[in-house]
Amino acid sequence: RAFDQIRMSQYSNSNIKFVGSHAGVSIGEDGASQMGLEDIAMFRTLLGSVVLYPSDGISTEKLVEKAAAHFGNVYIRTTRMDTPIIYSKEDDFKIGGSKVLKESKSDVVTICAAGITLHEALKAYEKLKKENIVVRVIDVYSIKPIDKDSIRKAQKETKAIITVEDHFAEGGIGEAVKSAASESSPVYILAVRKMPRSGKPYELLDYEEISSEAIIKKVKEIIR
Template sequence: MAIGEKSGLKTGAATRDAFGEALAELGGSLPEVVVVDADVGNSTRTEPFSKKFPERSFNIGIAESNLVSVAGGLAASGKTPVVASFACFLMCNAYDQIRMSVAFPGLNVKLVGSHAGISIGEDGPSQMGIEDVALACTLPGVAVIVPADAASTKAATAAMLSHDGPTYLRLGRPKVPAIYTDGCDFEIGRSIQLRDGSDVTLIANGLMVAMALDAAEDLSAKGISARVIDMHTVSPIDEEAIIRAARETRGIVVAEEHLAAGGLGSAVARVTAEHAPVKMGFVNVGNTYAESGDPDGLLEKYGLTPEAITTAAAGLLSE
């Protein structure tokens, strides 16, 4: 069964496509926006912007270190640079440049990492950004955003461009279920409750939001009422929604397409540990690199499924 089918969702566009569309649309009314690309614009989808605004686009070649620091200089001279590459190459290859040329001086650079997660499939682990959220979240002052579908990605792109400060936007390669079919009221740092529930809370972002909705259907069939929260911003995290969930339900399961360490699960657990201890379960890639293969097969093999969320939630309640 396809992701989202159980909860009645239809397949929509990939988040990278929605970002590319929104960027090209918004570029006209935002003259300070420029794109800096390390020759992957047709993958990250900055290409439509660059075709529309060639004088505001720079393909500086396959050189991520230079890519990020050039963007720092552009921002220091008043531009709003959008820097897009694969999540792993941007975050892992240019991390010190992000630290020193963007985060430490607090410059208005928009970092965009596409091809995040294991759902990129056949290209394999070298291309999979599965540690990027952890790396981004350690940077003081950088907003870290992981949208779930095309509509929320478009809204997140607009929010990112109007936000004054450095941001990291995480995008995926495959088509994903459309969740926000009636538009998305998106605000950086404010989560969105998609379904109310009183027994357990499922907190997810990215591709895992649709799976959490599916899991909530499964749980409902078992007589368990599950709240579902789209925690699209990992930093700054929406503490209030987490604390409320910890107090109003009996457990929280966090699902993300990321390594176990340092991602959404860690961010949520830090909040509950400090303010409202509660039973927690975690659905993620674990502590391993993945492998090449078809996306659905990979998600299944590495435990990123609605069933995994359902099992974790039911397990919490039976403890």
């Protein structure tokens, strides 16, 4: 209902900034009807739209500033859960950019994530590192436009890309990354694929197989 009005606005050269919070299974007990698991897909369909997904307070503040300065429709997805601060005030963010948070010459797989699942990716990185498995972690905070260069560089330098998102598989981060990637290596998509239910946030991340443990499992499947 509301999206039809948003869709119509694109034909009027509109300049509207939208912020969606309480999206994804990580909202927890509110239940499936409140999870907004299609929001990224819907806003990606708008002509010339920008879709941003910050992961902490600092990146949110910086991306709100970028959105305000940009002419056109912008959607920012924020996270309900309390999350650790990843970035410093000195970090810069741009529309169409990304942040490579973990990188080495020994990386076997690249994990692309944003928002709540970026924190899960970083947890997976630390656990895998203890087993001498090194992965690259990219914050794809700009989902549209997406940073093709960092994705294709990661493809050349690692065996595969895993995307992780608190969103349905259709139209989300995974498909955005896949559309930017070359065919040189595979892209595996971890996303919400089961009917969501009410529960504790971390229980639901595990249930939908988008938690740090699910990431670790997928990495090991790829490299074995």
